[in-house]
Amino acid sequence: MSSLARWCHRHRLAVVLVWAGLLLALGAGVGAAGSAFGNSPTSQDTDSAKATALLQRAADSAAGKNGRVVWQLSGGGRVTEPATEQAMTDTLKEIADAPGVASVSSPYTPVGEGQISEDGRTAYATVAFDQDVQDAQVDHVKDLATGPDSGSLHIALNGQAFTVNPEPNPIADVMGIALAFVVLLFAFRAVWVAALPVITAVVGVGTSAVAVILLSHVITLSDTTLTLGSLIGLGVGIDYALFIVNRHRTNLTAGMTVPESIARSLDTSGRAVLFAGLTVVVALLGMLTLNVGIINGMAVGAAVTVVLTVLAAVTLLPALLGMIGPRVLGRRERREPTGEARRRTSRRPGPWTRWAERVQARPRALALVALTVLVALALPTLSLRLGASDDGNLPTASTNRQAYDMIAEGFGPGFNGPLVLAVQAPTAADRAAEANLVTTLEKADGVASAAAAPMKEGQTVG
Structure with a gap:
């Protein structure tokens, strides 16, 4: 993984252009061929x-x-x-x-x-x-x-x-992405730390969306595949990219150079991202054992989305980190001498560290409280009614x-x-x-x- 990171850092402009070209090429293909979504809700043996x-x-x-x-x-x-x-x-x-x-x-x-x-x-x-x-x-x-x-x-x-079928609501997607950016900005108080995971996830999900549309001409895919893929892709994409970015920040505050930190981050957190992504793909493809057409298509489409978001996290993200250099750190962290941020953090624990210490001080009591809350939240499942979606689930104006x-x-x-x-x-x-x-x-x-x-x-x- 470190070799891949160094290569992406050295050729960072080319990597970014390749991803942009791939997205534009697939988008042009969708513009020419359109989509061919269809529903095959039955198993072949029924x-x-x-x-x-x-x-x-x-x-x-x-x-x-x-x-x-x-x-x-x-x-x-x-x-x-x-x-x-x-x-x-x-x-x-x-x-x-x-x-x-x-x-x-x-x-x-x-x-x-x-x-x-x-x-x-x-x-x-x-x-x-x-x-x-x-x-x-x-x-x-x-x-x-x-x-x-x-x-x-x-x-x-x-x-x-x-x-x-209800039209996709791009406003809801944009609001979700904006909310994720705000949460990351509030948690890390650094613009690039909040922006990079979102950019990586959006590029990965956008590329996978147009790829899935083209894939609908080859295999049977439900029109809900795009919705499922975007939900999973944005979640894992932001999460995986944040792993690497946070490791990169820690390495920089410890005194590493940008190229060295990128290589080390991908060799540690990048491996975890790769393993986690493959685990999700295997779990999704496990739905193929049901042999139900619509579920098979959703599983394949979601797996394609996860693969491309992982690929963006281990190639596009290192290139972007190389482009912004030390600006991934906040202004105060960049002004401090090497290693000072880590020493300051060790001297004055942050709020999450203090919370973890409180939990460790009273593990049994807090575990009981957490279990009580989870049980209360799970109680509605006792009256859960399952069924297939039909026109009765549509808005009354339809x-x-x-x-x-x-x-x-x-x-x-x-x-x-x-x-x-x-x-x-x-x-x-x-x-x-x-x-x-x-x-x-x-x-x-x-x-x-x-x-x-x-x-x-x-x-x-x-």
Whole structure:
């Protein structure tokens, strides 16, 4: 590690330019290729994966995205009233004829009678899109679907096709980084000590973010991978860089030269950073044993982020330390004779040293207090309820959340989480068996309703 540190110090300008060039090159690649994030939430050895593979191999409408158009009448009206039925029937016909739409399951047909709630106020239609549907085509369907919306007729959309992911909030990221800088500045009272860990972490996370976006073209990565990577990357990046910077400051106050101190810091704290980073990477890649597509992608993306932040800490940081020289110390520390800061610290312990001495003086009592606080903080986990995130977790102003609430109100709990069955029915006998299956499922305990998706001529999977 010391050889790497000396090389980075001697070629510090080149190292900084290489990192800047790498970030710009990857950013240009993202600008040209864009992203290809997708979700594969199932394991390859489950029935869900087999059903999904069957739909995809069929390459028909069933393999495309689905969405719901939900409408509800206020004031006690019913969706089967002539005016409402005519308006929505015309709208659904326009949607069915729109480019990219494979089929529409209307509640105003004998097959779709179960898509109207018992009180008659709420109904929904399922829109199935082609496998290669474009975003502009989905947006056109959204405009068509919400056309009849009025004061008495409320229309909302949800489902995979109409899901709108929250936009990243750069202001929150900037505020988090600024807060980390302020905390470091308060703790060390030196601008460069606060700035260097933040700069190193931001460069590492920024480079990994664009790298992960490009990686989404190669493997399946969820769009939440960037969020997870930035959270982990900023945390470990600032932490790892601070290890090295703090060691470097200690070496300088002991009388070492800047090159010697950088080499010694990387040979000690740098080794610890490298080991810690590899441990985190191994732990993240351990999630691959679950064999769940979305988790695999998040694990790989987060591991890439940690690798690049560690690489920035052991290459970019030594170069930056070489550029600023002794200014990593505060003004008072630079003015003091060599070793005076260490002697002053040993004569007059700081607040953290005094706190450590108090803890050592009463270890049992303070350990009991700490344990009591931890237990109190952990008590809410006894009533913790776990579940998958869905449209019910979105803000109430979102059309997806409104459609979710309308379905739950009109059709009852559980209706927003249907079980989808993939059926291969190439012959008339198979289609008859599918109809019998639907009838059997409708009579099963705990099943509110069951319906078969309409199949076009020549379609064999539904």
